[in-house]
Amino acid sequence: MNKSVSIIVPTHNRSYSLKRLLDCLSHQTYPLALTEAIIVADGCIDETMKVLQQYRASFKLRWIELPGLGAAAARNSGAETATGEIFIFLDDDIEPSLGLVEAHVAEHQSEKIVAIGYLPLTLPKKASFHQINLTSWWEQKYFEMKNKYYRYNYEDLLSGNFSINAKFFKDVRMFDSSFKCREDYELGARLIQSGADFVFSTQAWGYHRDESTDFPRLLRRRRDEGRSDVLFARKHPDLLTKLRLNQYQGNLSLHRKVLLYSAFDITSVGDYFSKFLLRILDAYEKLKKRQSWDKLNRRLNDYWYIRGLADELKTRKAFSSFIEEIKSKPLRKSIDLNIDLKAGIPEAEKQIDLFRPDEIQIRFRDHFIGEVKHELGVERLRGKHLKPILVTYFPHTLTHALMVEEIIKKPAVNDENKLAASSPGNTNNNDGG
Amino acid sequence: MPTAILNIDFDNVPTQITGLTAYTQAFILLRYKGKPLGKTVIPVSEGCIVVKDHYNHLLNAAGGNLWNQWLFEYLDWNEADLIRDFVPPKATVAVCTRNRTEDLNRCLDALMQMPDDGQEFLVIDNCPSSDDTRNLVKLYNRVRYVLESRPGLNIARNRALTEAKNEVVAFTDDDATPDINWLRSMVRNFNNSLVKCVTGLTLPLELETDGQEAFEKYSPFGKGFRRIVHSGQSRNPLSTGEVGAGANMALHRSLLHDIGYFDEALDAGTITHSGGDHEYFARVLIAGYHIVYEPEALSWHRHRRTLEETRKAIYGYGVGVYAFWTRLLVVERELNILKFPWNWFRYTQFPNLIKSITRRPGSQPLNLVLAELKGCIIGPSSYLKARKISKSKNTNS
Numbered sequence: 001m002n003k004s005v006s007i008i009v010p011t012h013n014r015s016y017s018l019k020r021l022l023d024c025l026s027h028q029t030y031p032l033a034l035t036e037a038i039i040v041a042d043g044c045i046d047e048t049m050k051v052l053q054q055y056r057a058s059f060k061l062r063w064i065e066l067p068g069l070g071a072a073a074a075r076n077s078g079a080e081t082a083t084g085e086i087f088i089f090l091d092d093d094i095e096p097s098l099g100l101v102e103a104h105v106a107e108h109q110s111e112k113i114v115a116i117g118y119l120p121l122t123l124p125k126k127a128s129f130h131q132i133n134l135t136s137w138w139e140q141k142y143f144e145m146k147n148k149y150y151r152y153n154y155e156d157l158l159s160g161n162f163s164i165n166a167k168f169f170k171d172v173r174m175f176d177s178s179f180k181c182r183e184d185y186e187l188g189a190r191l192i193q194s195g196a197d198f199v200f201s202t203q204a205w206g207y208h209r210d211e212s213t214d215f216p217r218l219l220r221r222r223r224d225e226g227r228s229d230v231l232f233a234r235k236h237p238d239l240l241t242k243l244r245l246n247q248y249q250g251n252l253s254l255h256r257k258v259l260l261y262s263a264f265d266i267t268s269v270g271d272y273f274s275k276f277l278l279r280i281l282d283a284y285e286k287l288k289k290r291q292s293w294d295k296l297n298r299r300l301n302d303y304w305y306i307r308g309l310a311d312e313l314k315t316r317k318a319f320s321s322f323i324e325e326i327k328s329k330p331l332r333k334s335i336d337l338n339i340d341l342k343a344g345i346p347e348a349e350k351q352i353d354l355f356r357p358d359e360i361q362i363r364f365r366d367h368f369i370g371e372v373k374h375e376l377g378v379e380r381l382r383g384k385h386l387k388p389i390l391v392t393y394f395p396h397t398l399t400h401a402l403m404v405e406e407i408i409k410k411p412a413v414n415d416e417n418k419l420a421a422s423s424p425g426n427t428n429n430n431d432g433g
Numbered sequence: 434m435p436t437a438i439l440n441i442d443f444d445n446v447p448t449q450i451t452g453l454t455a456y457t458q459a460f461i462l463l464r465y466k467g468k469p470l471g472k473t474v475i476p477v478s479e480g481c482i483v484v485k486d487h488y489n490h491l492l493n494a495a496g497g498n499l500w501n502q503w504l505f506e507y508l509d510w511n512e513a514d515l516i517r518d519f520v521p522p523k524a525t526v527a528v529c530t531r532n533r534t535e536d537l538n539r540c541l542d543a544l545m546q547m548p549d550d551g552q553e554f555l556v557i558d559n560c561p562s563s564d565d566t567r568n569l570v571k572l573y574n575r576v577r578y579v580l581e582s583r584p585g586l587n588i589a590r591n592r593a594l595t596e597a598k599n600e601v602v603a604f605t606d607d608d609a610t611p612d613i614n615w616l617r618s619m620v621r622n623f624n625n626s627l628v629k630c631v632t633g634l635t636l637p638l639e640l641e642t643d644g645q646e647a648f649e650k651y652s653p654f655g656k657g658f659r660r661i662v663h664s665g666q667s668r669n670p671l672s673t674g675e676v677g678a679g680a681n682m683a684l685h686r687s688l689l690h691d692i693g694y695f696d697e698a699l700d701a702g703t704i705t706h707s708g709g710d711h712e713y714f715a716r717v718l719i720a721g722y723h724i725v726y727e728p729e730a731l732s733w734h735r736h737r738r739t740l741e742e743t744r745k746a747i748y749g750y751g752v753g754v755y756a757f758w759t760r761l762l763v764v765e766r767e768l769n770i771l772k773f774p775w776n777w778f779r780y781t782q783f784p785n786l787i788k789s790i791t792r793r794p795g796s797q798p799l800n801l802v803l804a805e806l807k808g809c810i811i812g813p814s815s816y817l818k819a820r821k822i823s824k825s826k827n828t829n830s
Contacts, residue, residue, distance in 0.1 A: 123721045132721035143625045399500045408503045411443045419447035
C-alpha cells in the first residue's frame with residue numbers, strides 16, 4: 001500500500017455529480033497522501049469550476065479546463081499531467097465505494113494489469129423495457145467477468161471505472177482522441193494486442209448514478225457508434241467481423257436491405273419514419289407488448305447505427321468498397337500450439353501458460369479432441385482457459401478418448417452392496433453415501 | 434399397483450434390491466455422488482430388482498449427465514464454484530403448515546439433517562385448529578415457531594418473509610422432504626444480482642395409491658435435470674407454469690421492496706386454491722429479474738393419497754391458474770394474458786379432453802380433465818371475490 005495513485009475524471013456539466021464524487025474520494029480507505037485527483041472539465045458551462053475552486057480537498061486536487069474535446073481527449077490530457085504510478089479512470093457520475101481506490105491498487109501486482117471495477121446496476125421499481133434490457137446487458141457482462149476462468153476480450157475495457165499502470169498506459173499510447181465514442185473498446189483492442197492482463201474486481205465497486213435513459217439520446221449514441229465503427233474498422237481491420245457493420249455486407253435479408261437503403265439513400269424519409277416508429281414503440285410499451293417492442297427497438301437501433309455509417313461513407317457503394325478494402329488487409333499472424341493431454345491437465349495448462357497461444361490443437365495420445373481457432377480481439381489463451389474449453393466444446397470427444405484409454409471406467413455393479421428397501425416411502429436416504 | 438421409489442447412485446450400484454414384494458415397478462432416481470442425473474421406471478419381479486439386468490437401461494436413462502460427471506471428476510472441475518470471491522447468502526428455511534403434523538414431522542427431520550451453514554428455521558403455523566403443531570415444533574430447538582392466525586398460504590408466506598432474519602428465504606411445503614443438499618444447492622445460485630428466485634426439482638415421495646399415481650401423471654412437479662435460467666428475455670414472463678413451484682423455491686428478500694408481497698387473495702386457504710407462487714414468479718420476471726431452476730435442489734413431495742383429494746387438487750389448480758391470470762390482467766394490466774386461455778384450451782386442454790373421452794392410450798382420466806376445466810371457469814370470479822374478502826379483512830383489522 002505505498003503506490004501513488006492518480007484518479008482521472010473527465011466531466012461535462014455535472015457539477016452536482018462531481019461534488020458527490022469528490023466527497024467519496026475524501027473518505028477513501030487508501031492513504032490520501034498518496035492520492036491525487038485530476039478533474040478534466042471538458043466544455044463545462046455550469047457550476048463545475050466554482051465547485052472545484054471552492055472544494056476543500058484532503059487530497060491533492062487539480063483541474064484542467066478543455067473546450068469540449070470529448071472524453072478520450074479529456075482523459076489523455078489528465079493522464080499527461082498526472083504523477084501517480086497507477087491511474088484510476090472514473091466517470092463523473094460514479095459514486096465510488098470507500099474501498100474503491102484500495103481495491104484497484106491491490107490488483108496491480110504486475111505492470112500489465114488492467115483492473116475493471118464493478119458498477120452494480122439496480123433496477124428501479126416499474127422499470128421500463130429499456131432499463132431492463134440495459135441492466136441485463138451490464139449485469140450479464142459483469143457476471144461473465146466474475147468467472148474465474150473468463151477469457152477477456154477488447155469489449156471488456158469499460159472506461160467508467162478502471163485502473164492501469166501509468167507507464168503501461170503511456171506505452172500503448174493512451175486513448176485515441178479521434179474517437180468520439182467507442183474509445184474504450186479501441187483502447188481495449190490495443191491493450192489485448194499488447195498482452196494486457198485484465199482482471200475484474202468486485203471490491204473496486206461504485207454506484208453508477210444519474211444515468212440518462214432518454215430514448216432519442218440513445219439513438220443519437222447509436223449513430224455515433226456507427227461513425228466510430230468506420231474509424232474502428234480502418235484502425236483494426238482484424239476486428240471487422242466483430243463489428244456490427246459487418247452484418248450489412250454480403251447476402252442481406254430483405255429488412256436489412258430496406259434499412260440500408262433508407263439510411264443511405266432516402267434519409268429524410270427514413271428519419272421521419274423513425275420518429276413515427278418511436279411513437280409506436282411507446283405504444284407497445286404501454287400495452288406491454290414485449291416481443292413487438294423488442295423487435296421494433298432493434299430495428300430502430302439498427303437504422304440509427306447505419307445512419308452513422310452513412311455519415312462517414314456517404315453512399316452504399318462506398319460502404320461496400322470500404323468493406324472490401326478492409327477485408328483485403330492481411331490478418332495478424334497467430335501463435336499455434338499442439339498439446340497432448342496424456343501428461344495430465346496441470347501439465348497441459350503449464351504449457352499453455354508458457355506459450356500463450358492464439359490457437360491450440362488438443363489431442364489425447366492418438367485421439368483428436370478438438371481445436372480452438374484463433375479468435376481476434378480476445379486475449380491469448382491461458383492455462384486456466386483449458387478446462388472450460390474442454391467442458392464446453394469437447395466433452396464428448398474427450399470422454400470417449402478417456403474411456404477408450406480406460407482412464408475413466410463405467411462404474412461396475414458393486415457385489416457387496418445388496419440393498420433391502422425398507423418400509424415404503426422411506427427409501428430416499430439410501431443413496432450409497 | 435403401487436410404485437416403489439428408489440435411489441440408485443452410480444458411485445455405489447447395488448447388485449440387487451430386495452424387499453419390494455408390494456410393488457410391480459419402481460420409480461428410480463439416478464444419481465452420482467448424490468447429484469440427481471435422471472429418472473426412470475423399471476419393473477420389479479418377485480419383490481426384487483436384479484440391477485445387472487437393467488444396467489444398460491439405467492446408464493442410458495442417466496445419459497450425458499452421467500458422462501459429464503465423470504469428465505468433471507477427471508478435470509477436477511466444479512460447476513458450482515466458478516465465481517471469484519462469491520460467498521453464498523445466508524438463508525432462512527420457512528415451512529408454512531396447517532394441521533399436518535405427520536407430514537411436518539417428516540419435513541423437519543429432513544431439514545435437521547442438512548449441514549449447518551448458519552441457516553435459520555421457521556415454522557409458520559397457519560390458522561391451526563389445535564396446539565399440535567406448536568407442540569411438535571417444541572421438540573426441535575433450532576426451529577422458531579410463528580403463529581399466523583389469518584388463513585391463507587400466501588399470508589403465511591408473507592409472514593415468513595417479514596419474520597426471516599436472513600437475506601434469502603427458502604420455502605418448502607410441509608408435505609415435502611428436502612434432500613440433504615437442498616439448501617446449499619439453492620443459495621449458491623444467488624451469485625448474480627439479477628437472480629432473485631431459485632426453484633428446485635420436486636419428485637414424488639411415494640406412489641402408493643391410485644390417487645398419487647394419477648397426480649404424478651397429471652401434474653408432475655419435476656422440470657427436468659438441466660439447470661435453466663429463466664428471464665423475461667428467454668421466455669414470456671407471464672407464462673410461469675414451467676418455472677417451478679412454491680413447494681420448492683427460494684426468494685431473495687429484496688423482492689419485497691422490488692415487487693411487493695404475495696397476493697393474499699391467492700392460493701391455498703382462500704377460494705382461489707392455488708396460483709400464488711406462479712403469479713409471484715410472473716411479477717419477478719416482469720420486473721426484469723431472473724429465476725434459476727436448479728435440479729440439484731431436490732425435494733420429495735408426498736402427493737395426496739386418495740383419488741378424491743387428487744381430483745380436488747387438480748380442480749384447485751384450474752381455479753388458481755385462471756385466478757392468477759385475472760390478477761395479471763386486473764392489477765398488473767397485462768393485456769397479453771388475454772391470449773393465454775385460448776392457447777391453453779386449443780393446444781392442450783381440448784386435445785386432452787378428446788383423448789380422455791375416446792379413451793386413447795396414455796390419456797388422463799376424464800374426471801380430472803373435467804375438474805381442471807371446471808376450476809378454470811370459476812377462476813376469474815373466485816379471484817375477484819377473494820380480493821374483495823381480503824381487502825375487507827385488511828380494513829377491519
